[in-house]
Amino acid sequence: MAINRRDFLKVSAGSGLLLASNTSPAVAAPKPLPPEAVGILYDATLCIGCKSCMVNCKKFNSMPGGALYREGGDIPYEHITPEEIYDAPTELSDKTLNIIKAYKSESADGSDADMERYSYIKNHCLHCIDPACASVCPVGALIKDPNDGVVSYDQDKCIGCRYCQIACPFGIPKFEWQETSPKIVKCQLCHHRYKEGNYSACCEYCPTGASIFGKVADLREEAKRRLTLSPGSKYEFPVQTVDSGNRQFKEVGNYLEQIYGMTEAGGTQYLFMSGVPFDKLGFNPNITDQAYPDLTWGYIKKVPVLIVALLIAGAASHVITRRDNLSDSK
Amino acid sequence: MNSDHEIKMWTPNTVILFVLMTVGLVAIFYRLANGLGAATNLNNTYPWGLWLGFDVLGGVAMAAGGFTIAAAIYLFNWKKYKPIGRPAILTAFLGYLLAIVALFLDIGHPFRLWHPSIMWQVHSVMWVVAIHVILYTTTLAIESSPMLFEKFNMKKALKVVNGIMIGAVVFGVMLSTLHQASLGAVFLIAPSKMSPLWFTNFMPYMFLVSAIAMGLAMVSAEAMFSAKAFGHKIDKEIYFGLARGLFTTLLVYLVLKLFFLISNSSLATPFNGSVESNMYLLEMFIGVILPVCLLASRKIRTNMNNILTVNWLVIVGVLVNRMNICIFSMQEYSTAKGASYFPSAIELLVTLGIFAMGIFLFKMAAKHLPLFSEA
Numbered sequence: 001m002a003i004n005r006r007d008f009l010k011v012s013a014g015s016g017l018l019l020a021s022n023t024s025p026a027v028a029a030p031k032p033l034p035p036e037a038v039g040i041l042y043d044a045t046l047c048i049g050c051k052s053c054m055v056n057c058k059k060f061n062s063m064p065g066g067a068l069y070r071e072g073g074d075i076p077y078e079h080i081t082p083e084e085i086y087d088a089p090t091e092l093s094d095k096t097l098n099i100i101k102a103y104k105s106e107s108a109d110g111s112d113a114d115m116e117r118y119s120y121i122k123n124h125c126l127h128c129i130d131p132a133c134a135s136v137c138p139v140g141a142l143i144k145d146p147n148d149g150v151v152s153y154d155q156d157k158c159i160g161c162r163y164c165q166i167a168c169p170f171g172i173p174k175f176e177w178q179e180t181s182p183k184i185v186k187c188q189l190c191h192h193r194y195k196e197g198n199y200s201a202c203c204e205y206c207p208t209g210a211s212i213f214g215k216v217a218d219l220r221e222e223a224k225r226r227l228t229l230s231p232g233s234k235y236e237f238p239v240q241t242v243d244s245g246n247r248q249f250k251e252v253g254n255y256l257e258q259i260y261g262m263t264e265a266g267g268t269q270y271l272f273m274s275g276v277p278f279d280k281l282g283f284n285p286n287i288t289d290q291a292y293p294d295l296t297w298g299y300i301k302k303v304p305v306l307i308v309a310l311l312i313a314g315a316a317s318h319v320i321t322r323r324d325n326l327s328d329s330k
Numbered sequence: 331m332n333s334d335h336e337i338k339m340w341t342p343n344t345v346i347l348f349v350l351m352t353v354g355l356v357a358i359f360y361r362l363a364n365g366l367g368a369a370t371n372l373n374n375t376y377p378w379g380l381w382l383g384f385d386v387l388g389g390v391a392m393a394a395g396g397f398t399i400a401a402a403i404y405l406f407n408w409k410k411y412k413p414i415g416r417p418a419i420l421t422a423f424l425g426y427l428l429a430i431v432a433l434f435l436d437i438g439h440p441f442r443l444w445h446p447s448i449m450w451q452v453h454s455v456m457w458v459v460a461i462h463v464i465l466y467t468t469t470l471a472i473e474s475s476p477m478l479f480e481k482f483n484m485k486k487a488l489k490v491v492n493g494i495m496i497g498a499v500v501f502g503v504m505l506s507t508l509h510q511a512s513l514g515a516v517f518l519i520a521p522s523k524m525s526p527l528w529f530t531n532f533m534p535y536m537f538l539v540s541a542i543a544m545g546l547a548m549v550s551a552e553a554m555f556s557a558k559a560f561g562h563k564i565d566k567e568i569y570f571g572l573a574r575g576l577f578t579t580l581l582v583y584l585v586l587k588l589f590f591l592i593s594n595s596s597l598a599t600p601f602n603g604s605v606e607s608n609m610y611l612l613e614m615f616i617g618v619i620l621p622v623c624l625l626a627s628r629k630i631r632t633n634m635n636n637i638l639t640v641n642w643l644v645i646v647g648v649l650v651n652r653m654n655i656c657i658f659s660m661q662e663y664s665t666a667k668g669a670s671y672f673p674s675a676i677e678l679l680v681t682l683g684i685f686a687m688g689i690f691l692f693k694m695a696a697k698h699l700p701l702f703s704e705a
Contacts, residue, residue, distance in 0.1 A: 175366075178367040181438075286523070288522065299455065299515040311501070318405045
């Protein structure tokens with residue numbers, strides 16, 4: 001027999017490495033927007049930090065169909081003690097889908113002179129065009145609507161493995177740790193309100209137009225238009241929705257040349273504009289333009305080939321080495 | 331074949347195992363009744379903790395001896411390892427059963443553990459992992475079943491199982507190889523959270539290689555343990571062979587580790603004093619560098635006490651590796667979020683109970699089943 005056991009092992013190990021070597025995920029062309037993709041444009045230069053969006057987010061999402069709805073329709077406040085009920089979240093949680101945070105520049109030496117020193121930032125699910133959370137969910141509890149692109153959650157499928165929490169680069173999904181029958185909680189862009197012709201409560205109740213709702217294509221156009229305006233000039237900012245007749249005539253802020261969400265994590269349906277760099281506003285600077293699901297798909301798509309290769313290699317090895325052994329014993 | 335009366339049921343060690351199992355069971359009921367928040371210290375920034383990192387990832391790695399030895403005996407026809415075939419496969423079976431118990435407790439809805447089997451999501455590594463667990467545990471049950479059939483003298487069933495054994499082993503080796511790799515692939519989604527000390531696109535294959543090292547060390551340590559506890563002696567050549575295999579595997583692993591350290595980070599990073607770096611050094615020193623040094627000399631490699639030491643080092647080292655990837659690799663990201671995590675008493679007690687259960691079941695198999703016969 002020409003092939004001995006050692007050579008065979010070398011060959012099989014070599015072909016394994018060949019298969020393995022092709023793991024670096026090629027940055028594939030980004031996925032296109034869903035046809036009717038809706039989203040939010042948040043302009044930090046317009047935000048006054050009134051938190052009306054937070055209050056109304058909680059109110060409307062506690063109604064049937066909302067992401068915070070629980071039996072009885074009680075609003076889930078952060079703190080309920082026998083003495084008092086109050087709601088002062090400092091971070092997204094299983095009771096808070098949307099949060100406004102304040103940023104203040106700490107530098108004393110004036111190194112921040114060329115940028116805004118104060119900013120608010122609104123944080124909630126970004127509704128990625130290619131969402132990591134939906135791709136990793138083993139039961140399809142998180143799904144992206146093929147039409148409007150909203151990433152929503154089915155609590156009856158969820159097994160509570162929390163892989164979505166590991167996967168989401170923005171740290172958005174939260175888990176109901178205190179429940180014996182827990183859910184994953186995250187913004188679903190007020191999906192439950194579209195049927196009656198309504199839209200995201202945070203935008204409907206934003207008094208300044210800092211958060212506006214609309215088709216992502218229109219929001220992108222609006223954001224790009226704002227970047228062409230010169231700081232200090234006047235512009236009619238739409239309020240509530242990107243195409244609303246309700247407009248406010250205001251001074252244009254000092255924008256960074258970046259629309260966060262155009263390309264980040266493969267693009268998101270929630271876009272941000274600001275005068276302060278986004279890593280200072282709490283965005284993880286390690287987030288790349290990579291569509292995250294491609295990272296695991298690069299491995300999974302090889303699994304069928306690996307299954308066949310391993311079955312053949314295993315069976316062949318058994319046959320060859322058995323023959324080897326037989327001839328040895330002669 | 332009758333029970334092995336040489337093995338006593340009640341020894342002080344068994345009593346300890348029983349206490350741990352009982353306490354663990356109480357802790358399990360507490361978790362089921364009160365939920366994860368009450369039972370664990372997990373939080374939104376540390377969604378995965380001891381149960382996932384140690385019990386599931388570690389437990390599955392500890393089971394890797396099953397497919398390694400099955401491949402050696404049946405696929406490569408290295409007959410000298412036959413005496414450790416059954417214990418190795420049984421350990422793998424128990425390892426998977428216990429990992430399933432840990433998973434059952436770790437997920438928010440334990441009684442929906444079966445959901446992935448009907449709600450197919452081919453783009454989810456977690457789904458791929460779930461299907462592997464189901465199929466491989468079944469395969470391990472088939473591979474272990476001849477012991478039961480021999481014990482109860484079921485000749486027909488024995489014949490059927492022995493007839494499909496090679497097929498089952500080929501299938502099982504394929505499943506297990508992919509399952510070990512897929513557990514590493516679970517973390518491919520988190521490059522922006524994990525430290526470059528661990529994150530590489532090769533994580534699936536790093537998991538596979540380290541699992542093989544862990545499997546060889548486990549099988550060897552377990553054989554020594556059986557020799558001592560149950561008076562079941564095996565040929566020393568088996569230990570030497572396993573040690574040689576372990577040495578080669580660890581060398582490959584060391585080269586890969588260094589390659590990825592240099593290409594993704596730098597040789598200096600592990601020495602920058604951060605928590606992740608220290609954990610990385612701990613894992614590398616215990617699990618890889620020290621064992622490689624010890625195994626490098628032939629004289630040490632053929633000394634039973636040294637082999638036992640190396641086995642323990644590798645087992646602990648790979649367990650630390652799994653904990654690192656699951657928890658400490660995301661330390662910087664999590665600390666920036668102001669979160670911290672240390673396992674709760676319940677988490678620790680359940681883990682101890684689960685491992686005690688594994689050892690107890692192995693002992694019962696040794697006592698009541700033809701575990702050490704070569705068949």
